[in-house]
Amino acid sequence: MSKKQHYAITVNGKEEEFLAEPRELLIYTLRERLNITGPHIGCETSHCGACTVTIDGKSVKACTMFVAQANGKDITTIEGIGGPDNLHPLQNAFKEHHGLQCGYCTPGMIIRATKLLEEIPNPTEEEIRFGMSGNICRCTGYQNIVKSIQAAAAEMNAAKEAAE
Amino acid sequence: MIPAAFEYYRPKDMAGVLSILEEHGDDARVMAGGHSLIPMMKLRLANVPHLIDLQDVDGMSGIDVSTDSIRVGALVTQADIIDNERLTEAAPILKEAALQIADPQIRYMGTVGGNVANGDPGNDMPGLMQCLDAVFTVVGAGGERNISARDFYEAAYMTAREDEEVLTSVTIPLPKGGYAYEKQKRKIGDYATAAAAVQIIKDDGVCGSASIAMTNLSDTPIFSEAAGAALVGTTVDAAALDAAVTAMLGDIDPTEDNRGPVAFKNHVAGVILRRAVERAWSRA
Numbered sequence: 001m002s003k004k005q006h007y008a009i010t011v012n013g014k015e016e017e018f019l020a021e022p023r024e025l026l027i028y029t030l031r032e033r034l035n036i037t038g039p040h041i042g043c044e045t046s047h048c049g050a051c052t053v054t055i056d057g058k059s060v061k062a063c064t065m066f067v068a069q070a071n072g073k074d075i076t077t078i079e080g081i082g083g084p085d086n087l088h089p090l091q092n093a094f095k096e097h098h099g100l101q102c103g104y105c106t107p108g109m110i111i112r113a114t115k116l117l118e119e120i121p122n123p124t125e126e127e128i129r130f131g132m133s134g135n136i137c138r139c140t141g142y143q144n145i146v147k148s149i150q151a152a153a154a155e156m157n158a159a160k161e162a163a164e
Numbered sequence: 165m166i167p168a169a170f171e172y173y174r175p176k177d178m179a180g181v182l183s184i185l186e187e188h189g190d191d192a193r194v195m196a197g198g199h200s201l202i203p204m205m206k207l208r209l210a211n212v213p214h215l216i217d218l219q220d221v222d223g224m225s226g227i228d229v230s231t232d233s234i235r236v237g238a239l240v241t242q243a244d245i246i247d248n249e250r251l252t253e254a255a256p257i258l259k260e261a262a263l264q265i266a267d268p269q270i271r272y273m274g275t276v277g278g279n280v281a282n283g284d285p286g287n288d289m290p291g292l293m294q295c296l297d298a299v300f301t302v303v304g305a306g307g308e309r310n311i312s313a314r315d316f317y318e319a320a321y322m323t324a325r326e327d328e329e330v331l332t333s334v335t336i337p338l339p340k341g342g343y344a345y346e347k348q349k350r351k352i353g354d355y356a357t358a359a360a361a362v363q364i365i366k367d368d369g370v371c372g373s374a375s376i377a378m379t380n381l382s383d384t385p386i387f388s389e390a391a392g393a394a395l396v397g398t399t400v401d402a403a404a405l406d407a408a409v410t411a412m413l414g415d416i417d418p419t420e421d422n423r424g425p426v427a428f429k430n431h432v433a434g435v436i437l438r439r440a441v442e443r444a445w446s447r448a
């Protein structure tokens with residue numbers, strides 16, 4: 001029982017096909033099978049949010065999903081939103097406003113924040129703190145994370161207005 | 165933290181689910197969002213040789229608000245509840261409670277069906293559904309049956325649902341009057357130290373009826389009929405609040421754990437119930 005199964009998932013726009021046991025946790029599929037190491041493993045118990053990715057438009061903790069559940073789905077990780085030469089406004093804002101220290105929580109924070117800003121483009125501080133409450137940071141004290149998200153929101157809204 | 169191996173199924177309809185449940189009996193279990201079951205499987209507290217993922221099963225994701233009741237499909241998530249304006253207008257207590265469950269990521273995945281079927285005394289929706297006098301619809305090989313939320317919970321993880329039955333929907337009579345869901349927790353994402361669900365009706369300044377249920381203060385949710393009765397006919401003044409708290413304390417049976425000793429839990433339960441009743445009354 002539990003032989004390897006054939007799975008197909010889209011990660012950052014690229015279709016990936018592979019054989020895996022259904023019980024494999026998605027975070028291991030991403031990190032060890034597909035070498036997508038942005039999403040981190042902090043607690044592995046659904047508490048810290050370091051493993052957060054976007055799956056079909058929802059922020060999900062990838063340590064709490066079996067690869068079998070993710071079959072056929074569209075996944076975005078931190079790697080999919082921007083890179084060193086084309087930083088996403090959130091990535092840039094975290095850099096500019098010291099939204100990180102050790103950086104361990106950052107990929108989960110930023111990918112969660114992309115979804116938060118999609119749902120609430122102009123969030124208050126309270127909305128940011130509540131919307132980011134599934135992500136834990138041991139370093140920053142959160143103040144600069146809030147500032148970074150506010151700065152990114154302002155930049156993204158200005159860009160949207162300029163485009164209109 | 166890898167769970168024991170299992171066979172995985174993702175049937176498209178209820179007939180498919182029921183036939184796997186029938187074939188494998190105790191060795192099979194359904195999974196909705198997985199955010200209670202997967203942690204238990206990772207800890208190997210749950211062993212599920214045949215895991216049936218409900219995500220593709222049709223007809224369990226709807227929210228229907230009619231003139232006298234609300235029907236919520238078992239696969240409706242906590243995030244769906246928060247986002248549904250029609251539902252919030254009809255029964256605002258659902259959103260108030262859902263916002264106090266877990267954290268944003270978990271609310272995208274956690275379902276109403278999973279939350280009420282799980283049987284964990286820490287879950288918030290069982291007490292909420294008892295307060296609202298909801299009815300759970302379950303289906304099995306022998307067909308459908310309805311079970312009142314107030315009769316559903318027998319002990320921790322023991323419910324009136326048979327192992328080979330699946331919960332398909334929750335039906336709630338349209339709530340009336342003021343409402344509050346009040347929860348004390350150690351941090352966001354934590355289960356309740358104590359929580360209270362209250363619906364209350366005010367007629368000419370006097371309490372006409374009150375429904376009160378408490379969470380994580382016994383091995384099941386506690387619908388405290390006596391606490392509600394203590395408020396009826398009063399103006400919900402200090403004496404009535406004291407009487408309701410005393411009645412509620414007589415119905416709960418907390419145990420000591422990492423959220424505190426029994427005396428502390430009784431104290432918090434009283435504080436939470438007072439706040440919930442006061443807020444519900446102010447909205448009635």
Ligand SMILES: Cc1cc2nc3c(=O)[nH]c(=O)nc-3n(C[C@H](O)[C@H](O)[C@H](O)COP(=O)(O)OP(=O)(O)OC[C@H]3O[C@@H](n4cnc5c(N)ncnc54)[C@H](O)[C@@H]3O)c2cc1C
Pocket residue numbers: 045046047193194195196197198199200201202203218238264265266267270273274275276277278279281282286287288289329330331332353354355356
């Ligand atoms: C970090 C963390 C914090 C949390 N905090 C809270 C909290 O504060 N309050 C709270 O209430 N919950 C909390 N939860 C639990 C969360 O809300 C769960 O998602 C929810 O309890 C179960 O829903 P699910 O869809 O994930 O169920 P699953 O995990 O899929 O299933 C749970 C159980 O119910 C059974 N089941 C599921 N669906 C059905 C069905 N349709 N018919 C019959 N049986 C079914 C399964 O077999 C399983 O035994 C937390 C979870 C985590 C990981």
Ligand code: FES
Pocket residue numbers: 040041042043044045046047048049050051052061062063064
């Ligand atoms: S590693 Fe997934 S929540 Fe911590």
Ligand code: FES
Pocket residue numbers: 099100101102103104105106136137138139140
């Ligand atoms: S920057 Fe170190 S954990 Fe957040």
